[in-house]
Amino acid sequence: MQNMLTLLSNALRRITGRTAGAQTVSELLIDLSEYVSLTSPAAPDLARMRRLPRKPPPLVGATSGVAPLASTSSDTPVSSGDAGLQAARVSVARSFADFTPQVTLDVKKCDLHRLEEGPPVKAELTREQGMRYYRTMQTVRRMELKADQLYKQKIIRGFCHLYDGQEACAAGIEAAIQPSDHLITAYRAHAYTYTRGVAVREILCELTGRRGGVSKGKGGSMHMYAPHFYGGNGIVGAQVPLGAGIALACQYRGNRQLCVTLYGDGAANQGQLFEAFNMAALWKLPCIFICENNQYGMGTSAERASACTDYYKRGDYVPGIRVDGMDVLCVREAVKFAADLCRAGKGPIVIELKTYRYHGHSMSDPGVSYRTRQEIQEVRSKNDPIASLKEQMLNNNMASVEEFKEMDVAIRKEVEEAAQFATADPEPPLGDLCNHIFKNEPSLEIRGTNPWSKLISVG
Amino acid sequence: MALSVKSVLRSGRNVVSVLRRRSFHRSAPAAVQVTVRDALNQALDEELERDERVFLLGEEVAQYDGAYKVSRGLWKKYGDKRIIDTPISEMGFTGIAVGAAMAGLRPICEFMTFNFSMQAIDQVINSAAKTYYMSAGLQAVPIVFRGPNGSSAGVAAQHSQCFAAWYAHCPGLKVVSPWNSEDAKGLLKAAIRDDNPVVFLENELMYGVPFDMSDEAQSKDFTVPIGKAKVERSGSHVTVVSHSRYVGHCLDAAAVLAKEGIECEVINLRTIRPMDVESIEASVIKTNHLVTVEGGWPQFGVGAEICARIMEGPAFNYLDAPATRVTGVDIPMPYAKILEDNSVPQIKDIIFSIKKTLNV
Numbered sequence: 001m002q003n004m005l006t007l008l009s010n011a012l013r014r015i016t017g018r019t020a021g022a023q024t025v026s027e028l029l030i031d032l033s034e035y036v037s038l039t040s041p042a043a044p045d046l047a048r049m050r051r052l053p054r055k056p057p058p059l060v061g062a063t064s065g066v067a068p069l070a071s072t073s074s075d076t077p078v079s080s081g082d083a084g085l086q087a088a089r090v091s092v093a094r095s096f097a098d099f100t101p102q103v104t105l106d107v108k109k110c111d112l113h114r115l116e117e118g119p120p121v122k123a124e125l126t127r128e129q130g131m132r133y134y135r136t137m138q139t140v141r142r143m144e145l146k147a148d149q150l151y152k153q154k155i156i157r158g159f160c161h162l163y164d165g166q167e168a169c170a171a172g173i174e175a176a177i178q179p180s181d182h183l184i185t186a187y188r189a190h191a192y193t194y195t196r197g198v199a200v201r202e203i204l205c206e207l208t209g210r211r212g213g214v215s216k217g218k219g220g221s222m223h224m225y226a227p228h229f230y231g232g233n234g235i236v237g238a239q240v241p242l243g244a245g246i247a248l249a250c251q252y253r254g255n256r257q258l259c260v261t262l263y264g265d266g267a268a269n270q271g272q273l274f275e276a277f278n279m280a281a282l283w284k285l286p287c288i289f290i291c292e293n294n295q296y297g298m299g300t301s302a303e304r305a306s307a308c309t310d311y312y313k314r315g316d317y318v319p320g321i322r323v324d325g326m327d328v329l330c331v332r333e334a335v336k337f338a339a340d341l342c343r344a345g346k347g348p349i350v351i352e353l354k355t356y357r358y359h360g361h362s363m364s365d366p367g368v369s370y371r372t373r374q375e376i377q378e379v380r381s382k383n384d385p386i387a388s389l390k391e392q393m394l395n396n397n398m399a400s401v402e403e404f405k406e407m408d409v410a411i412r413k414e415v416e417e418a419a420q421f422a423t424a425d426p427e428p429p430l431g432d433l434c435n436h437i438f439k440n441e442p443s444l445e446i447r448g449t450n451p452w453s454k455l456i457s458v459g
Numbered sequence: 460m461a462l463s464v465k466s467v468l469r470s471g472r473n474v475v476s477v478l479r480r481r482s483f484h485r486s487a488p489a490a491v492q493v494t495v496r497d498a499l500n501q502a503l504d505e506e507l508e509r510d511e512r513v514f515l516l517g518e519e520v521a522q523y524d525g526a527y528k529v530s531r532g533l534w535k536k537y538g539d540k541r542i543i544d545t546p547i548s549e550m551g552f553t554g555i556a557v558g559a560a561m562a563g564l565r566p567i568c569e570f571m572t573f574n575f576s577m578q579a580i581d582q583v584i585n586s587a588a589k590t591y592y593m594s595a596g597l598q599a600v601p602i603v604f605r606g607p608n609g610s611s612a613g614v615a616a617q618h619s620q621c622f623a624a625w626y627a628h629c630p631g632l633k634v635v636s637p638w639n640s641e642d643a644k645g646l647l648k649a650a651i652r653d654d655n656p657v658v659f660l661e662n663e664l665m666y667g668v669p670f671d672m673s674d675e676a677q678s679k680d681f682t683v684p685i686g687k688a689k690v691e692r693s694g695s696h697v698t699v700v701s702h703s704r705y706v707g708h709c710l711d712a713a714a715v716l717a718k719e720g721i722e723c724e725v726i727n728l729r730t731i732r733p734m735d736v737e738s739i740e741a742s743v744i745k746t747n748h749l750v751t752v753e754g755g756w757p758q759f760g761v762g763a764e765i766c767a768r769i770m771e772g773p774a775f776n777y778l779d780a781p782a783t784r785v786t787g788v789d790i791p792m793p794y795a796k797i798l799e800d801n802s803v804p805q806i807k808d809i810i811f812s813i814k815k816t817l818n819v
Contacts, residue, residue, distance in 0.1 A: 225594040225597045226597075242554050245556060245562070247558075248555055249559045272554060279545065279552065282546070435596070437592055
């Protein structure tokens with residue numbers, strides 16, 4: 001890196017006739033900024049910033065009139081050639097150019113089942129990616145906490161299964177697949193509805209049962225859909241054969257797409273999963289079965305429900321990987337690895353994401369009768385996926401504390417506005433009651449609560 | 460003239476022009492006899508050819524040619540991709556079929572008999588039937604669930620149940636129950652082309668029965684509309700409503716009663732849900748008497764629904780007597796032949812019930 005820096009700065013010196021070259025990457029970029037336009041919003045400010053004074057280099061063949069670099073009065077350009085150095089009026093402050101654009105991080109090695117090689121133990125993270133993952137996870141976190149609040153105010157009713165704590169799973173999976181891939185999950189689905197493209201306001205509005213909801217208020221928490229996202233499924237385990245079927249459709253069409261099929265540690269004991277594994281393996285379906293093991297199936301811990309808690313091995317003849325589900329990069333690398341396998345026709349594969357949910361099973365479960373508050377607190381303080389990513393990025397100088405703060409503020413605002421919309425939006429019209437029974441059907445008559453109540457359904 | 464006027468009229472050609480024409484001596488094409496099995500096979504073949512998104516999956520549908528040979532020859536013609544043998548995993552493969560439908564294919568999911576569909580009924584109801592509604596129209600499920608339903612011969616209790624009432628109870632499903640070959644072919648084609656989940660109830664005892672198939676019914680685009688009943692026989696004294704195999708029994712009973720001067724109007728429901736109540740009402744308004752005939756159990760059954768609907772509609776005022784239901788006996792199906800024969804409606808039961816309803 002240092003060699004590259006020296007090379008470039010020397011080249012720039014020769015081209016521009018400067019006597020001193022840049023000593024750091026930041027300075028190099030600042031130098032370059034005089035010749036090429038920069039895309040950062042901070043760019044216009046660079047010209048106005050002051051360069052920090054540094055030791056003047058030995059004068060090499062310089063002519064007279066070189067003033068000490070530190071002089072600099074802000075806006076008057078200093079004349080001529082070699083003295084052009086002091087024309088620099090920029091200071092090295094906390095500008096974007098200061099941050100490490102890309103870093104290679106270690107990720108935990110994954111446990112493997114029937115696999116010779118697993119996902120890589122190093123992950124590349126660019127600043128842009130880091131900010132994106134942070135934004136996704138923080139949005140999900142705030143959205144779920146807002147749902148908690150609205151539920152306690154009785155503005156949301158019925159089922160509400162919250163995802164906070166597990167954000168790295170949803171964010172990591174989405175980072176590893178394409179929008180043209182497919183995804184299906186169980187009832188703890190708000191995060192995936194978001195990562196698959198539905199706006200926060202449409203999700204919250206569906207939870208409050210209003211007409212602006214993604215399912216027009218007809219579905220509720222567990223029944224939200226989007227292109228290539230098949231919900232949201234209320235019957236534990238039923239989504240797993242569905243996901244294998246979606247993978248079958250990908251294979252049938254030969255489009256190299258795949259299906260990510262999620263289930264929990266509770267659903268892992270459903271018979272239909274093993275039926276789906278069998279057929280997926282027989283027919284080599286491009287399906288990534290992912291067990292989000294948050295260690296409790298409702299109020300029953302994994303140890304009390306499963307004779308074998310190595311969920312990544314439960315596919316038996318299907319290869320499996322166990323992954324740290326609290327690390328977004330670990331999740332991403334594992335799912336990428338699995339996706340490559342599937343696209344090469346070597347599917348299916350089982351991934352177990354070890355994760356944790358802070359809330360109880362649903363809003364009617366305080367979540368402390370079957371586990372201790374200390375346990376929840378410990379995970380929150382030591383293993384929180386959002387805090388971990390933030391810390392990694394700060395430690396590697398990839399972003400500033402202020403940037404994260406700004407993002408948090410913006411996300412809170414977005415979620416708050418969405419909540420206000422979701423609270424104010426009217427309920428669906430009664431005329432919608434019987435609609436969407438059949439597709440492409442002329443309107444049909446539906447019996448109401450009594451023989452004289454004849455309602456109409458349009459598709 | 461070897462050409463009979465009747466056959467000419469049936470074929471729709473202008474009588475005068477035919478009589479005038481001096482052409483080859485040609486007999487009218489005899490109506491082709493096709494068994495219900497072959498009619499179903501034709502429907503499957505034609506729809507597989509017509510739309511490449513259509514495929515068939517189920518136990519023994521491919522290399523075995525179908526447990527009841529309904530899918531004979533299809534695997535040889537279309538191969539592994541379109542005709543898929545599954546392991547014995549009803550819940551699993553039904554879920555897979557529903558998922559494939561959600562992703563845009565058009566699967567036909569075969570149950571070896573509908574008794575086995577109980578293992579998969581969650582996928583049929585909760586994953587298939589309700590999804591279009593729950594998603595407010597975002598997610599359609601264009602799938603057909605088909606297979607033999609109801610009693611067979613000597614297969615005893617676990618293999619003889621009729622599921623018409625169970626499936627017809629649920630909004631979001633269409634439930635279809637053909638009787639003859641035309642019904643079978645036309646309704647199956649319509650079901651496959653329908654963008655909604657359709658439960659297609661066949662009958663094992665009908666598979667081998669041949670029926671006349673008109674020219675029209677032999678065309679590749681022949682469909683029978685789902686949701687319309689058919690009057691198989693016109694009459695003025697009593698409306699007899701049935702579905703599937705018992706339509707034949709009703710027609711036989713009607714033939715016997717006709718000799719005694721009782722003219723039955725026999726209605727073949729064809730579709731259980733959505734039920735064509737209007738046709739039944741129109742008939743009852745004409746005949747003033749109603750008898751329903753089905754193979755399933757009486758409680759909460761198809762006949763019970765018809766009676767309730769007639770009560771709630773205009774036809775009630777035209778009834779001269781309470782409606783009568785003829786049903787299977789309210790017991791699990793026994794094995795011994797004499798017991799089995801007496802567990803389902805026989806022609807004599809239908810005749811008896813009609814006479815009682817007419818008070819003759």
